Amino acid sequence: TRPRANTAWVSDITYIRTGSGWLHLAAVMDLFSRKIVGWATAPNMPAELVCAALQMAITQPQPPGGLLVHSDRGSQYASDAHRALATRHHLQASMSRKANCWDNAVMERFFLDLKMERVWPNNYANHAEATREVTDYIVGFYNSARLHSKLGYLPPNIYEHQTAKKNLSRFRNNCN
8 A cells, every 4th residue: 555644646747849749748746755656648738638647646546535636727637527537536636826836846847857867868759659768767767766855865666665664564563
């Protein structure tokens, strides 16, 4: 089980240049562990893009009801489809105040890391190639190997595992 106390998710969209045009990436980050828990790519930015990323996030860690899901004020996040998905899973949607970009700073930092470490050094021929690289970066590096100062210089997967072990140990000690 994943640790969930006092956490929230943050989500946003960015663009990746390819030889066949822009690819849009929507991602959802768990603020507790800085883990990317959901993502989706598409050649355009309909509400379905952010819904697909949120659906992946919901499916993987199965968040508790009431979890805060924060985004900017983009029309995709304000859409009926995105709000209905959040409501159906008992998630609490939250949006930035007008002209306030600071609440999404951790997501913007993830996008910068992705672009500096993987996207900018490469020239992707098409959307499929860029999508494979983004997925490899998230799964194979960012969540499993990239060190985060906020997490005591651990990768998100290791941080979650160690926290869950500590919580289980505390629980067992309290039961004895």
